[in-house]
Amino acid sequence: MSKVLYRKYRPTNFAEVVGQEHIVKTLQNAVRREKIAHAYLFSGPRGIGKTTIARILAKIVNCQKPKDGEPCNECENCLNINENKFLDLIEIDAATHTQVDKIRDLIEKINFSPTAGKYKVYIIDEVHMLSKGAFNALLKTLEEPPKHAIFILATTEIHKIPATIISRCQRFDFRRLKVSEIKERLEKIAKQEKVKVEKGVLDFIAINSNGGLRDSESLFGQILSLEDNDITLKEVQTILAVADISVAVKLIELIIEKKYSEAIDYINKITDDGYDLEQFNIFLIEYCRKLMLLKISPEIKENFSSEMTEEQIAELETMSQKTSIPQILGMIRVFIKSKEEIKSSIIQQLPLELAIAEINIADKESLTEKATTNYNDKIKEPLKKITKKVSSSVKQSQDFIKKSICLEKEEETEKSEDLNNSNNITLDAVNLEWCDILEEVKSYNHSLTAFLKTCQPVEVKKNEVIISCQYSFHKDKLKQIENKAMIEKAMAEILKADVLIKFISQDEAEKMGYEIKEARSVVEGKKEDVVDMALDMFGGKVV
DSSP, X not given: OOOOHHHHTOOSSGGGOOSOHHHHHHHHHHHHTTXXXXXXXXXXXXXXXXXXXXXXXXXXXXXXXXXXXBOOSOSHHHHHHHTTOOTTEEEEETTTOOSHHHHHHHHHHHTSOOSSSSOEEEEEETGGGSOHHHHHHHHHHHHSOOTTEEEEEEESOGGGSOHHHHTTSEEEEOOOOOHHHHHHHHHHHHHHHTOEEOTTHHHHHHHTTTTOHHHHHHHHHHHHTTOOSEEOHHHHHHHHTOOOHHHHHHHHHHHXXXXXXXXXXXXXXXXXXXXXXXXXXXXXXXXXXXXXHHHHOGGGGGGGGGTSOHHHHHHHHHHHTTSOHHHHHHHHHHHHHHHHHHTTOSSTTHHHHHHHHHHHHHHHHHHHHHHHHHHHHHHHHHHHHHGXXXXXXXXXXXXHHHHHHHHHHHHHHHHHHHHTTSOOOOHHHHHHHHHHHHHHHHTTOHHHHHHHTTEEEEEEETTEEEEEESSHHHHHHHTSHHHHHHHHHHXXXXXXXXXXXXXXXXXXXXXXXXXXXXXXXXXXXXXXOHHHHHHHHHTOOOO
């Protein structure tokens, strides 16, 4: 039986270790100065070299001819360790030896001297799996170990290790490998295996290994099992049944460019091609997350080196310049939602299609909001002329409330002066045209019409129309500068005269002696019910 790649090409000395330079350098210096610790704790994700470096350290401390911090790999001890025949190297898988009895058995034998080497080295893998009792038994030995014993504990979940154990070990935190480091290693293996690989194949494998060298070598070994000396990217994608990240990038690009129809077509295309849509959705979320982080802090791109090639990081930077944080956040939210729905969807691609539709709707609502803002700006144009006499300090103020008060006072003063010279109107004229006025206001804003239907004109003084509002909320809403200007414009159109409006509450009107009647309906001349008013206010209809 042939060896799997990660065993066949396992490093036999520190020089062959990929990445983890900070750990290798520290251990080599300790060996050169003969300052070997009695216990080490290696932590980090799977498949990044914890056990490999532990074996190399066990080899060098027992090597008969060490050379400048490296094992010779020629002496009897080195050869036995390479062939797993060295009796003084004891490897324990804590996942299958969690009981306290196993650790006690180990401790009873630890006092025996080494049989061949200088040190007995105990490598306990996945040490976090030990029971509480086993940890307590191990603790005593770590406090007072024999001089000939070295413990190397390895774990992928450092948070599960008791603090009492951590404090008695030299701790080394292993990092995920960069895509470029994994790719370089795979290139050497491909060369030694005498196979040709298409451009992009090794990048694809390195990216899908999540920074783990062992995973990448396992994936590459799976590809080599085809016994094909000329490996293409399409073959790799088919065998591994994993989508390339570029497939997800294409969809994000279409969304950013607002090509929603093409985005829907693209989703159906990758579905027909047999891509795993759940995995594809994960790629979308991960890519959008990177876009968001890059927008917030451009320096963070250095953290992406274990997941992306340099070319992909450059493409990510270009993409981030074409979008905004609100747009990115919107994409992340809808893709998280679609990920949960894909699992139970009758039509597999439907959740992704709905996600595109939601993004499209949000984009249109954003455009509508901008259009409304532009329209309001046009309404404000006449008011700018009226507010010329407002002091420069008020103009520069950012306090909207103070500015609104000043605008209202100045507006009323100047309009009153102009109205003295205009055609006078009467209360009867306003009441006669009231329905037409409401219709004119409705063409500008449905909500204002609904509010005005609960109001009534009670007096006209020199073209200043005093309007009583049944509800205080309606009065406050109608008094807003934009709304007031809109109503005055509508009244001026119908009455053919300049008009100034003053809104008062019904309580104020009654105190001033005005006669208050029931609110009138535009269509039927009778009091409307709440449903009709709501329909008119929001522009809806009964279904």
